[in-house]
Amino acid sequence: MxxxxxxxxxxxxxxxxxxxxxxxxxxxxxxxITKVRLWDGTTPWLVTRFAEQRELLRDPRxxxxxxxxxxxxxxxxxxxxxxxRLSFIGMDDPEHARLRRMVTAQFAIKRIEQMxxxxxxxxxxxxxxLLAGPRTVDLVDAFALPVPSRVICDLLGVPYAxxxxxxDNSKVLIRRSVTPQERDxxxxxxxxxxxxxxxEKIKALQDDLLSQLVERIEAGELTxxxxxxxxxxxxxxGHETTANMIALGTFALLEHxxxxxxxxxxxxxxxxxxxxxxLLRYLNITHTxxxxxxxxxxxxxxxxxxxxxxxxxxxxIGNRDPDAFPDPDRLDLGREARHHVAFGFGVHQCLGQxxxxxxxxxxxxxxxxxxxxxxxxxxxxxxxxxxDGFVYGVYELPVTWQSSPSAP
Amino acid sequence: MSFKLTVDQxxxxxAGQCVLLAPExxxxxxxxxxxxxxxxxxxxxxxxxxxxxxxVCPAAAITVEEG
Numbered sequence: 456m457x458x459x460x461x462x463x464x465x466x467x468x469x470x471x472x473x474x475x476x477x478x479x480x481x482x483x484x485x486x487x488i489t490k491v492r493l494w495d496g497t498t499p500w501l502v503t504r505f506a507e508q509r510e511l512l513r514d515p516r517x518x519x520x521x522x523x524x525x526x527x528x529x530x531x532x533x534x535x536x537x538x539x540r541l542s543f544i545g546m547d548d549p550e551h552a553r554l555r556r557m558v559t560a561q562f563a564i565k566r567i568e569q570m571x572x573x574x575x576x577x578x579x580x581x582x583x584x585l586l587a588g589p590r591t592v593d594l595v596d597a598f599a600l601p602v603p604s605r606v607i608c609d610l611l612g613v614p615y616a617x618x619x620x621x622x623d624n625s626k627v628l629i630r631r632s633v634t635p636q637e638r639d640x641x642x643x644x645x646x647x648x649x650x651x652x653x654x655e656k657i658k659a660l661q662d663d664l665l666s667q668l669v670e671r672i673e674a675g676e677l678t679x680x681x682x683x684x685x686x687x688x689x690x691x692x693g694h695e696t697t698a699n700m701i702a703l704g705t706f707a708l709l710e711h712x713x714x715x716x717x718x719x720x721x722x723x724x725x726x727x728x729x730x731x732x733x734l735l736r737y738l739n740i741t742h743t744x745x746x747x748x749x750x751x752x753x754x755x756x757x758x759x760x761x762x763x764x765x766x767x768x769x770x771x772i773g774n775r776d777p778d779a780f781p782d783p784d785r786l787d788l789g790r791e792a793r794h795h796v797a798f799g800f801g802v803h804q805c806l807g808q809x810x811x812x813x814x815x816x817x818x819x820x821x822x823x824x825x826x827x828x829x830x831x832x833x834x835x836x837x838x839x840x841x842x843d844g845f846v847y848g849v850y851e852l853p854v855t856w857q858s859s860p861s862a863p
Numbered sequence: 864m865s866f867k868l869t870v871d872q873x874x875x876x877x878a879g880q881c882v883l884l885a886p887e888x889x890x891x892x893x894x895x896x897x898x899x900x901x902x903x904x905x906x907x908x909x910x911x912x913x914x915x916x917x918x919v920c921p922a923a924a925i926t927v928e929e930g
Binding site for chain 1: 874877883886894918
């Protein structure tokens, strides 16, 4: 029995940079729930079907408290950092809700929608810079990272001039192949950096999210340590994930020219919005699942998940479940995909999703229209892929285009 | 066929999915982004949108009662 248990996470197959590992699809066909083996020999449950994933992610008997000694770990951690976690994403209610609700207003749908002109300007300015520069660039460095980094810097009140520092440390933090010490050091550098920024805001409040957290500190509702952790979480989540969706999404579209043409030739906001949801579903960059631990026994799909068991909800394969998405392996920008689980599900569902959607709508709705001849500058097999990331994407995306592109 | 809606503000995690789907029926509180119900008995034309809002609500904070 034990030797049939697959190791997790699996690697995507060569030549299929946009698809979940084929073993995940095979496991899903065998049933909604199975066991996998992690690097440390533990064997958590792996949930592969969409319906069971949604049911479990909404179940309060599953814990996200990553400081628990039995919590499943995808990578080794340093013993002294067992208690480390990135703010409320590693907590359960009521602690989770207390902290999350301090920042939810900023990410409310209507508040985010007001940012659209500012995001459009950032995107247009960066495309102007692209068009004025050399005609072959790495789209990750020149566009995909700067767009969300500038947006989240403005929102949080972080100086964009520090982007080299926070991008470099974020990259270490979300890579599986670094040592526990390297990851810890990167996390601590970011926490110290945010703490220094909080210090500056204490001296002079500004119109930004970090200043709002400072007001909470001064009201006695939040500790300075909690505020710094929250700042790190929002800074990382705010740029890394969206940057990967921009670059990997562009790679996927360049490999699906008919779908790319649909975006390039439209100004229909509904098609652009549905394209964003479909690319989120299809690419599912959070490709190492949502991780939880069972608090009380749960019966589901003929199995009993016991208290203390680990559970991995593999949302990448859930988003390819034919019962939820007909012809799931086809990229179809016009399909109805808004029920996808790329942002997770349950109370931990991505807080920043309205901002991510806005940024992706502006980017996908602008980039290919303004640079219609955009193409890869190397063969697709040469694009370096983030197989070892907690967040999937491309390390580089060399692109080129013909001259005389259209005006904004 | 009318229906009645309730929302649970304690469960709500402020993801805003309902506001995207049915802005005539749901809004978010200014101070913390938590759901506000604008219309407990929305028009039948909104039935599908409201049902989908309940289905995609990550926190299961929306209940639709038929009747």
